[in-house]
Amino acid sequence: MTGTALRICPLCEATCGLTLTIDNGRVTGARGDREDVFSHGFICPKGASFGELDNDPDRLARPLVRRDGVLTEATWDEAYAVIAERLGEVIREHGGTSVGVYLGNPNAHTVAGSLYPPVIIRALGTHQVFSASTLDQMPKHVALGLMFGSPVAFTVPDLDRTDYLVIIGANPLVSNGSLATAADFPGKLRALRKRGGRLVVIDPARTRTAELADRHISPRPGTDAAFLLAVVHVLFDEALVDLGPAAEYVNGVDEVRALAADFSPETVAGHCGVAADEIRQLARELAAAPTAAVYGRIGTSTVEFGTLGSWLVDVINILTGNLDRPGGAMFPLGAAMPAPRPPKPGRGFKTGRWHSRVSGYPEALSELPAAALAEEIDTAGDGQIKAMITIAGNPVLSAPDGDRLDRALDSVGFMLSIDPYLNETTRHADVILPPPPPSQSAHFDFALNNLAVRNNVRYSPPALPLGDRPDEAEVLSRVALILYGLGYDGDPALVDDQVIAGTLTKETADPNSPVAGRSVDELTAMLATGPGYERRLDMMLRLGAYGDAFGASPDGLTLERLKASPHGIDLGPLQPRLPEVLRTSTGRIELAPEPLIADAARLRDGLGRGADGFVLIGRRHLRSNNSWMHNVPALAGGTNLCTLRIHPDDAAELGLTDTAVIKGPGGELLAPIELTDGMRRGVVSLPHGWGHDRGGTGQELAASQPGVNVNQLNDGGLLDPLSGTAVLNGIPVDIAPAS
Numbered sequence: 198m199t200g201t202a203l204r205i206c207p208l209c210e211a212t213c214g215l216t217l218t219i220d221n222g223r224v225t226g227a228r229g230d231r232e233d234v235f236s237h238g239f240i241c242p243k244g245a246s247f248g249e250l251d252n253d254p255d256r257l258a259r260p261l262v263r264r265d266g267v268l269t270e271a272t273w274d275e276a277y278a279v280i281a282e283r284l285g286e287v288i289r290e291h292g293g294t295s296v297g298v299y300l301g302n303p304n305a306h307t308v309a310g311s312l313y314p315p316v317i318i319r320a321l322g323t324h325q326v327f328s329a330s331t332l333d334q335m336p337k338h339v340a341l342g343l344m345f346g347s348p349v350a351f352t353v354p355d356l357d358r359t360d361y362l363v364i365i366g367a368n369p370l371v372s373n374g375s376l377a378t379a380a381d382f383p384g385k386l387r388a389l390r391k392r393g394g395r396l397v398v399i400d401p402a403r404t405r406t407a408e409l410a411d412r413h414i415s416p417r418p419g420t421d422a423a424f425l426l427a428v429v430h431v432l433f434d435e436a437l438v439d440l441g442p443a444a445e446y447v448n449g450v451d452e453v454r455a456l457a458a459d460f461s462p463e464t465v466a467g468h469c470g471v472a473a474d475e476i477r478q479l480a481r482e483l484a485a486a487p488t489a490a491v492y493g494r495i496g497t498s499t500v501e502f503g504t505l506g507s508w509l510v511d512v513i514n515i516l517t518g519n520l521d522r523p524g525g526a527m528f529p530l531g532a533a534m535p536a537p538r539p540p541k542p543g544r545g546f547k548t549g550r551w552h553s554r555v556s557g558y559p560e561a562l563s564e565l566p567a568a569a570l571a572e573e574i575d576t577a578g579d580g581q582i583k584a585m586i587t588i589a590g591n592p593v594l595s596a597p598d599g600d601r602l603d604r605a606l607d608s609v610g611f612m613l614s615i616d617p618y619l620n621e622t623t624r625h626a627d628v629i630l631p632p633p634p635p636s637q638s639a640h641f642d643f644a645l646n647n648l649a650v651r652n653n654v655r656y657s658p659p660a661l662p663l664g665d666r667p668d669e670a671e672v673l674s675r676v677a678l679i680l681y682g683l684g685y686d687g688d689p690a691l692v693d694d695q696v697i698a699g700t701l702t703k704e705t706a707d708p709n710s711p712v713a714g715r716s717v718d719e720l721t722a723m724l725a726t727g728p729g730y731e732r733r734l735d736m737m738l739r740l741g742a743y744g745d746a747f748g749a750s751p752d753g754l755t756l757e758r759l760k761a762s763p764h765g766i767d768l769g770p771l772q773p774r775l776p777e778v779l780r781t782s783t784g785r786i787e788l789a790p791e792p793l794i795a796d797a798a799r800l801r802d803g804l805g806r807g808a809d810g811f812v813l814i815g816r817r818h819l820r821s822n823n824s825w826m827h828n829v830p831a832l833a834g835g836t837n838l839c840t841l842r843i844h845p846d847d848a849a850e851l852g853l854t855d856t857a858v859i860k861g862p863g864g865e866l867l868a869p870i871e872l873t874d875g876m877r878r879g880v881v882s883l884p885h886g887w888g889h890d891r892g893g894t895g896q897e898l899a900a901s902q903p904g905v906n907v908n909q910l911n912d913g914g915l916l917d918p919l920s921g922t923a924v925l926n927g928i929p930v931d932i933a934p935a936s
Contacts, residue, residue: 198222202660203230203763205640207306208243208250209822211236211373212642212649213380214764215244217660224248224636224660234765235653236380241373242820246831247635255828255896256617257631258666268619268629273667276628277675277685283611283627284679287584293321293680297573297582300328301590302823308730309632309669311643314588316692317673320680324551324560325582329823331567332595333495334376335920336503338562342546343790344511346780348562349647352511352526353377354490355771356385356650359524361486363479365399365510366421366496370406371817375494378642378649383409385650395486397479399424400496401814402842402882403875414479415877418814419927420469421493422502422800424476425509426460427469431480432516433457439484441518446776449789453512456794459801468804470877483517488524490514496814499926502800504919508793515788520775527771528778531647532654532754533737536744538709543780548792548919554580558921566921567596568913574605584611588673589632593621594824594888597913597923598863599906603891615672619895620824621888630676632669636660639668641734652772654743654754655765656734670730693729697721697736704740711746720747725756743768792919813861813928815885815907816842824886827899839887839904840871843932844878856935859883861910861928867935868905881932883907885925 214233218226227247229240260276304310342348369382398410462473497506519525549559606625614626640657674689735756745753820832888906889899
């Protein structure tokens with residue numbers, strides 16, 4: 198097979214369109230698709246290296262099964278048989294609730310990872326579910342849920358129309374954007390500046406994004422919530438509050454006013470390390486701008502008050518009248534989202550419906566904190582995890598205290614991993630089932646389309662044939678068949694058929710559904726022929742806001758129409774969506790949810806804490822994405838290094854010359870130093886995702902330049918209590934020369 202093929206890039210949240218060069222059945226190159234309706238030809242180094250990642254010789258092609266303590270290649274039937282026997286034995290003895298499930302970040306970037314893990318979790322009936330969300334964005338989910346009634350009612354900055362953009366705790370020139378899907382985020386920021394708009398970046402490091410900004414504010418790490426509350430204080434104190442179009446839907450303004458009274462800029466200035474006048478100026482400019490948006494990301498999430506900070510981002514958007522209006526913070530409407538229903542009160546959102554067994558951490562969004570995974574495995578007693586399933590995750594590197602988790606995983610009765618690599622986590626597995634390379638997989642961004650800064654829909658069929666291996670959807674479906682007692686040799690289409698039948702039964706019974714009252718059999722017969730995941734996607738598109746409602750709206754969207762537009766379909770700029778997105782019990786925005794108001798008292802009590810010593814923050818690199826890509830030659834080396842960044846004056850005072858010892862609550866590391874005056878004094882930075890120095894892995898290039906695992910400095914003892922998210926930024930550390 199030779200020629201070209203179109204493919205949406207699955208390597209970060211920008212979802213850029215690629216044109217792949219195919220030569221003799223292999224991807225030999227990738228360039229930006231200039232006709233892509235969303236990315237318009239933009240590409241970053243990760244997308245350009247698609248071929249190298251796709252052809253990585255260390256990528257597993259066949260299942261591995263542990264025999265006599267050694268992982269060896271096996272046939273697919275042999276691997277499934279071992280799962281049925283060994284996992285079945287654990288479930289028969291201890292129940293499905295004894296099986297833990299860990300879902301890694303890549304699941305948000307694949308069709309199978311988006312559609313099938315929930316089926317596996319339901320089959321097990323387990324509450325022992327963990328994911329990268331509690332190492333990343335869970336505070337935003339909780340804040341949105343408490344405010345809007347839905348944990349996925351994401352607000353994104355309307356980048357193409359805003360006049361004033363504040364970015365706090367994010368570096369989109371490097372990350373390409375996150376929880377705000379925006380191909381060519383750098384270009385959009387430059388366009389903002391070109392049209393006379395202003396950019397303010399709040400970050401303790403002078404990042405690449407900060408270098409582009411009109412103003413860079415550098416607070417102490419972990420003080421975002423106090424800083425933002427001081428901005429809220431000024432908005433009230435100087436009569437700058439104007440709720441704008443959201444006014445008729447907002448409860449709790451007076452409660453927020455009372456809360457902010459204790460957080461004047463003068464009160465928090467010392468705590469944040471930012472002058473009071475600088476905070477006041479930001480508040481005044483936000484209020485005066487024709488349109489404005491505040492966008493916060495991982496730096497506001499993975500800190501002690503992550504949910505408070507995530508909440509306050511949208512509080513400021515609301516108080517300045519910039520929620521749900523062009524140029525402000527708006528709600529995307531993805532093509533696979535259900536069609537909007539008439540506004541009405543919902544069930545609301547709450548956490549803590551169950552708690553972790555050992556430390557009693559509350560559930561959030563049906564998950565327990567990833568930081569609790571090790572103790573749930575290695576602490577004996579009723580409810581102890583006896584088996585593990587990991588899907589596209591490497592928590593030994595991404596979760597706190599990887600050494601403890603490393604030991605814990607070695608002790609489980611059975612472990613199954615669905616993963617393309619033998620890595621620091623999957624090396625403990627008894628069976629590894631590898632999905633095919635991305636070129637052999639279809640692609641639709643089920644999650645990330647719902648975060649896009651411009652509504653669009655795109656689909657990529659597989660660029661290359663599968664050959665003699667199953668696709669990831671079939672792999673996960675056969676695992677589900679085993680768990681449901683149907684046997685791995687059953688028809689994997691049964692899984693999709695069951696989901697389709699259940700969804701359509703619910704939809705036809707809903708009087709507000711576009712297919713209310715119709716026959717389930719009739720609707721099922723109208724779905725596209727093809728793989729089960731395509732039939733499910735076709736169903737979701739037809740039921741969505743732009744869909745054909747199974748023929749009731751003849752010009753609407755179907756999978757067939759989407760496939761006929763290989764560069765995608767532009768669905769236009771974001772539109773106001775209040776009050777249809779609200780699912781609180783009142784049907785209104787709850788600006789002052791009780792859990793958040795209560796946690797603010799803890800923040801107020803901590804304002805007097807000393808700022809002595811060094812604190813650690815993480816960082817991203819344009820050619821890296823967590824621990825995924827350190828085995829790709831085109832992305833390795835150069836400036837993509839695992840170094841400790843430190844201000845030159847700090848290094849001089851400490852006597853650092855080349856290597857530093859970094860000690861944290863969970864352990865100590867040695868790392869080469871990198872001097873940069875872009876770091877705030879008293880702050881040091883190590884990147885996330887490194888530490889490829891454990892034996893028994895199969896990634897040769899990554900192991901040759903392993904770096905150090907920054908999360909080993911973290912004992913996992915400090916979490917944001919409202920979301921269970923590990924505190925990964927603002928960790929106190931001691932720095933000394935390596936003797």
